[in-house]
Amino acid sequence: MSESAEPQLYQSRIPIHPRSIKGKFRTFKTGVLVLAYAVFFLLPWLRWDRPVGANQAILFDIPERRFYLFDMVIHPQDMYWLAVLLIIAAWLLFFVTGLVGRAFCGYFCFQTLWTDLFMFVERWVQGDRPARMRLLKAPWNGEKTTKIGLTWLIWFLIAVWSGFTFTAYWVDAPTLFVEFFTLQAPTPAYITTGLLTLTTFVMAGLAREQVCIYMCPYSRFQTVMFDKETLLVSYDYPRGEAEKGRAHLGKGLKTQEERHAAGVGDCIDCGLCVQVCPTGIDIRKGLQIACISCGLCIDACDEIMAKQGWPKGLIRYASETEIETGKKPSLLKFRTIGYGVALTAAFIGLTYGVLSRTPVEFSVNQVRQPLFVSLADGRVQNSYELKIQNKTMNELDMALSVEGLDGVEIEYGGNVSQMKVPAEGHRNFLVRLKMPAQNATGQQPFRFVIHDKGGALGQFERTAMFNSPNR
Amino acid sequence: MSTNNTSKEVETTGHVWDGDLREYSNPLPSWWLWTFYGTIVFSLIYWVLYPTWPIGNDFTKGIKTIEVKDEQGKVIYDGHWNTRALLLDEMRNSPAALRQKEGIEMVKNASYEQILASPEMMSFARSMAKGLFGDYCAACHGTGGQGVLPYFPNLADDDWLWGGKVENIQKAITSGLKGNMPGFPTIQGQALDDLALYVLSLSGEKVDAAAAERGKKGYAMCMGCHGADGKGNAMLGAPNLTDKVWTVANVPGAGSIEGMKQEITNVIHKGIKREMPAFGHRLKDYEIKMLTVYVHEMGGGK
The missing domain is CATH 2.60.40.10 (Immunoglobulins)
Structure with a gap:
């Protein structure tokens, strides 16, 4: 690109304004989000009758050294379960990542979920991508102040409630609610809620993809679990570029036949896949560390292909081998089976441990x-x-x-x-x-x-x- | 798909070595730099608030202060913030310290019968007295109360020189004890041997019956303290000679009747003087109470 005399040592964040899109991956993501939030935000309020101890269904009582999980009460002696649970979580991550890439990042990670929610709020208040870009460029006037202010206010309220909900897993939720807002809660409750509020607001509102690219270790080490058979969000390079590369829908390049005759690929270079990307990357450049494999570019491209009447799947879940050779490799590989066996063994171990606990x-x-x-x-x-x-x-x-x-x-x-x-x-x-x-x-x-x-x-x-x- | 990337030139710093070696330009995000500056600001604030820099034999104290109050609300520390003051506070006012206070109150207000009958109070008193015993008693009596022959009695058995009731034990700890058996250097030779054999016969050792019978006459001198039947006298701390526990003469360890006799004649000849100091002025009442329960339960009180 350039041989600039003064290379930049630091780079400011380039704001990303993802365009909203509809499609099966968007629907799936929204579904996961609603389900996860329903569980996270409502669970602390669920009551549970017990002869002794807390009456909260899920409560991690550190001072009394008891973890209450519905009908199960976990004592310090059982804490090895936590170790086994973490091992299961790790192996499940390896297992899934080897099969379908960073599915955790794209659909289940709390950073992704909260960023998604904050983006919903942003779009609801400020409008979609073009409106937001216009607003960013506009001078500070009443409209901009109101819209940005309102966005931040809603973000802040969500962040506070997220922080409070987290805290409510560690103490009796209704008691905390009363004490918290009458300023009588213990200091650690305010510190915990405050920290979670701050991190939620900053990470989901301001830092967003910076967390995935620069802070998160999982994005780095999940990437090394890929192999040539792993299903990844991929751009079908041979189909999209053909011999002469991608081209706009220009004169004489309207239909697939015309384009094939001219040696031009199916990608019409509309840029929608880039516009919808929450981390602001161009999937057509291939696999990259910033891709959280959320599948929104698949939704975007499918929409365009459908509009053109061409087959969908120019961007799709495909392995490297499939893109290169056109053959779908078997997912039943040694790594999958190995992780599968280890995972099953750990799961059986934990189940046995839980069931054989002595009273x-x-x-x-x-x-x-x-x-x-x-x-x-x-x-x-x-x-x-x-x-x-x-x-x-x-x-x-x-x-x-x-x-x-x-x-x-x-x-x-x-x-x-x-x-x-x-x-x-x-x-x-x-x-x-x-x-x-x-x-x-x-x-x-x-x-x-x-x-x-x-x-x-x-x-x-x-x-x-x-x-x-x-x- | 690295092949795809070659189409675009990668940004470099512009430095070239050996004709073709270039350095990629991957600028850090600027928030990273600001975070670094943030840590510097944090440390500056920390230096002002907390003890930080050593200066010779002293150090900067910081402007943050801490106040620690004791049970009565009296200020026992008021000065610069430090973790020892935090510990001081925790020892007095933490939930664990308050629970301990509750336990102490419970023991204070309970009678010995109530404490001994309650597994809860027993657990508490014994766990706390274990530390006290280690501090005040173990130097002589051993960590488990096993004692040292012939100097310090074994507290872990069920034989009590001064009585094994809680009142006896409490009195012993509070006021101390003085045990004194005079020596009888005038008893010598055959008479001494016979007397020793008679004493052994009291606790069922198989000795020459004729010699023991002869020694019985000499025992008249001992009756004043040890009693006519040899059962001892807890008022004087005179041991029971008819049981299997020996507190001065190492009879069980002697091996032979001759050895046992030697152990006994030594005691008769030289006498014994032992003293336990009083702890009444050193320990609080509830501490003595808990120690009493602890000692009572070591080997089984009476």
């Missing part, structure tokens, strides 16, 4: 200093700390027995005679075992067994060691 955590710690003591009557005593965590919503009444030790007497610390554990709580019990001297030799393994007196939960056991002086 009671039971642990035994021997008091190790001293390991044993001789009692006045000659018996040998070992002491143990028994910790019982009750993950159920009801109080538990447990009975303790010892299996594998002959003639041992069980004594509870204090005057405690019942092992009652409150709902969603835990208790430590000190238990002393007294063994007649003639039975006490060396180390003897045995089992502590507790069972629910109600009988509903069955029994739980832990092995422990009884230590005696070597005599």
Whole structure:
């Protein structure tokens, strides 16, 4: 292009004014957006009856160390589920990206969703692309101030509500609502909401594609997961350019036959695919890092092709191989199968983990200093700390027995005679075992067994060691 | 589709090396630069507000201050912001500290019977007393209360020199203890051996019955404290000689009757003097209460 004397080190953002378009990808994107927002914005308000604990369906209660997910209450011991869930998410991303490219970026990423919403607002207030470009160039007058001001106001309100909704997942939503607007909410609630408001406003309103191009690591590493068989939003280069390149619908180039005879491709260079692109790229230049594969250029081109009466799909989901050879390669490749198997295994693992969770955590710690003591009557005593965590919503009444030790007497610390554990709580019990001297030799393994007196939960056991002086 | 890109010339910085080596011009977005300037401004504000720069043995304090109040609302720190003051505040006013206060109040207002009968209070008192025991008691009695023969008694067994009731234990911690058995250097030779064997026979050791019978006469001197039946006297801290627990003579570790006898004769000959300091003036009442429960539960109080 140019051999300018002073190369630019920094570049201001070039504003992008995407034109609105209708089509199947637009419909799909809107559908995803409505569904995702319905879930995100309404879920914190859903109530859920529980015998103890919060009555919010989804609540991440950090101070009490409980995650409430409908009928499931996740305790800190179950946090490995989160790790497995993240592994599943990562593998799902690899799996999908290897098959159909950056589907996450184009349809599901929150940056894409909020940018889309903010663009709706922009178009609703300021009009479509030409009107917005005109408004940008216009001097600051009443109309411009009003329209830009109104846009920013609506953006701000959406941003505040997004931030508030996020915060509402971590505390009781109705309480927060009242406290928040009567200025009595805890400071972290304001900080969280404030930060989310700020980032939502800046990222979705002002930075937009800059986030995808310069900030987001996923855009970079998803790109390396492509191969020649991956379905990508592609411009059919051979069809669009033919031998002599693309050309406007000029004289003698109106019909497909005329154009083919002249060696000109099917692309009429209308530029609509560029105008609708939310990241402002020209898909005809091929695969590029800024493409979030949202499919809007497909909608645009299909509309033009339909108008011309030519076959659709000049821009379409196609793999590199397909564009080059015209043959559709099989999607069932080693990578797909590999990720598919790994994904299924991780999913089964998580399901098993969730289903096999015990309602009671039971642990035994021997008091190790001293390991044993001789009692006045000659018996040998070992002491143990028994910790019982009750993950159920009801109080538990447990009975303790010892299996594998002959003639041992069980004594509870204090005057405690019942092992009652409150709902969603835990208790430590000190238990002393007294063994007649003639039975006490060396180390003897045995089992502590507790069972629910109600009988509903069955029994739980832990092995422990009884230590005696070597005599 | 790299082939497509060759049609357009890529912008370069205009620098050329070795005739054909060029540098692409990929300008950074300017907001990136502004963000960098933003971090500089942030650090400047930070320097003004918070402690930052070391100057010799001192440092810049910053203009942000912090005030920490104690339970009574008295200001215990008022000065420049620092994380130690935050910790001080957290130790007193954080939710965890307030919960601890609640637990202390609960224990304060409860009787020993109530504490011992409540798993909740027991858990709390024992976990807190564990630290106290480590600070004040473990130096002599060991971290688990196992003691050291013949100096410091074992608290983890069920034998109590001064009584194993909570009142006895509380009194011992509050006022301290003085244990004193005089030596009997005048008892010597056969008489000493016989007396030692008699003492061993009290706790069921298999000794020469005739010798023990002879020693019984000499035991008259011991009855004042250890009692006619050898069961001891908790008022004086005189141990029970009829049980299997030995607090001074290392009888269980002696191995043979001869060794056991030697251990006993040593004690009779030299006597024993032990003292436990008082902690009443050093510990708060509720701390003594929790320690009492903790010690009571170590091996099983009486």
